[in-house]
Amino acid sequence: MAGEAKNLISIADLSKDEISGILSLASSFAEVLRRPVKKVPALRGKTIVNLFLEPSTRTRMSFELAAKRLSADVVNFSSGTSSIVKGESLKDTAKTIFSMGADAVVVRHQSSGAPQMLTKWVDCSVINAGDGMHEHPTQALLDLYVMRERMGGLEGLKVAIVGDIEHSRVARSNILALNKVGSKVLLCAPRTLLPAGIEEFGVETTVSLDEALGWCDVLYLLRVQAERIEGPRFPSLEEYHENYGLSEKRWDKLEKKPLVMHPGPMNRGVEIASSVADEVEPSIAGQVAAGVAVRMAVLYKLLSGSVSSERFEREQ
Amino acid sequence: MCLLEERGGFSFVCALSLAVVAMGFRARAKILDSDDIQRILKRVAHEILERNKGSEGIALIGVRTRGVHLARRIARAIEEIEGGKVDIGELDVSLYRDDISIRPTPDVGVTNLDFDVTDKKVIIVDDVLYTGRTTRAALDAITDFGRPKVIQLAVLIDRGHRELPIRADYVGKNIPTAGEERVKVSLEEVDGVDMVEIGEGELS
Structure with a gap:
């Protein structure tokens, strides 16, 4: 195969220009999604494999829809139904997928670094759809897209990320991305949910949600990931809600309401009160809708023009 | 390097553009000036009205970038002649191109x-008709x-060398060219000046 496969593993690998390139491309694809026929032939003949080895609803559906809107063929592998349950290793699964002639693998894995490993075993594009506590780059790109659309720009935008920072790949990717595009980031969490060495990320931290609310333009709530949290980090979910949840009382008190975002699925009554969740639902739904356009942009960027310039010159 | 077909009003001969890469466009002759272009667009507006028996149901769809400006100008001319309003659309055909996988990723x-294009008399407007592949993508x-009643094609320049069975219904000017030649269309709205030149080499 000619040329290097192009991958999206980490936001750290993208430059500011590449990020804004993807966001602009995503606006063009958002327009495609408003057409009567929401499909373009751009990736006809390409095969994309969704390898989801950890539960996921919206990300998998979003990638599948994005691929189909671009006319690519999609194969779904998920942990429950594939030979993974028979003990097949990731490496063997990867080889199988590649032998089937896939042009890209979209991978979600519970282990941080799995997508990076995959790039060594297959010669096609690898896209990280969330690996352990490491990164979830397409989520961050779609979040930036929504912020840019709703707030008019990213430069100097004040974004407070609230909740379980330590276990959140969404937070990590967002921090990296927001730093690159010149937004300001404030992390708000109990000290037990802030990772060690967070200072290296070049962000401010606070333990007071009210301080964060008074400061931010965008309030990004994270899901409390009960399944990843080992041992007691806070006394109870009720107490978490009291101190770090967007309660009705806090929300009503706010004079200037920030844009509220959440990667989903929301734990109502924990990070956000149910009534507030209903109120901000349209913007959360906007995130899901933007997800398809942004993932179309990523797939298009990685898979179109994928032939190296040498072969391109030869064929002309 | 080689960008979109007919982008910047010039063409799609990649082998040659690679051979002369980074040498830039060198004009050899000016084919049309501002007055010529104005007269041509007015004539095309008249032809469109004649062929379609008036402006009823006409929609002009310009192929980005310069086709869009030409479509706007023709629409203005039609409105001046007939009164009434015609629909104007902008089309980017990158996602419909047949060479997406063999060329560097085009911007969209x-x-x-x-x-709604259904039952409209759609007229595709482009600056240069060359291989016909852009027109195929636009179709x-x-x-x-939707399902237009009819689709017609209006171009400022037809330079020949078709690779598909496509012809224009309205042609501003036929310019017989050699394959390695380039036709560069400049428009006031984009380039600050109206003119058409013929020459060699790639535009930046």
Whole structure:
């Protein structure tokens, strides 16, 4: 195969220009999604494999829809139904997928670094759809897209990320991305949910949600990931809600309401009160809708023009 | 390097553009000036009205970038002649191209068709007709938006060398060219000046 496969593993690998390139491309694809026929032939003949080895609803559906809107063929592998349950290793699964002639693998894995490993075993594009506590780059790109659309720009935008920072790949990717595009980031969490060495990320931290609310333009709530949290980090979910949840009382008190975002699925009554969740639902739904356009942009960027310039010159 | 077909008003001969890469466009002759272009567009507006028996149901869809400006000018001319309003749309055909996988990733511009094309008399407007591949992509894109009554093609320049069975219904000027030649269309709205030149080499 000619040329290097192009991958999206980490936001750290993208430059500011590449990020804004993807966001602009995503606006063009958002327009495609408003057409009567929401499909373009751009990736006809390409095969994309969704390898989801950890539960996921919206990300998998979003990638599948994005691929189909671009006319690519999609194969779904998920942990429950594939030979993974028979003990097949990731490496063997990867080889199988590649032998089937896939042009890209979209991978979600519970282990941080799995997508990076995959790039060594297959010669096609690898896209990280969330690996352990490491990164979830397409989520961050779609979040930036929504912020840019709703707030008019990213430069100097004040974004407070609230909740379980330590276990959140969404937070990590967002921090990296927001730093690159010149937004300001404030992390708000109990000290037990802030990772060690967070200072290296070049962000401010606070333990007071009210301080964060008074400061931010965008309030990004994270899901409390009960399944990843080992041992007691806070006394109870009720107490978490009291101190770090967007309660009705806090929300009503706010004079200037920030844009509220959440990667989903929301734990109502924990990070956000149910009534507030209903109120901000349209913007959360906007995130899901933007997800398809942004993932179309990523797939298009990685898979179109994928032939190296040498072969391109030869064929002309 | 080689960008979109007919982008910047010039063409799609990649082998040659690679051979002369980074040498830039060198004009050899000016084919049309501002007055010529104005006269041509007025004549094309008249031809469109004649062929379609008036402006009823006409929609002009410009192929980005310069086709869009030409479509706007023709629409203005039609409105001056007949009164009434015609629909104008902008089309980016990048996602419908047949060479997406063999060329460097093209950027995707904005498509803006805020009217229903079904049962309209659609006229595709482009600056240069060359291989016909852009027009083929435009036909596919438009038919995904609906089922026009008729689709016609208006171009400022037809430079020959078709690779598909496509011809224009309205031609501003036929310019016989050699394959390695380039036709560069400049328009006031984009380039600050109206003119058409013929020459060699790639535009930046």
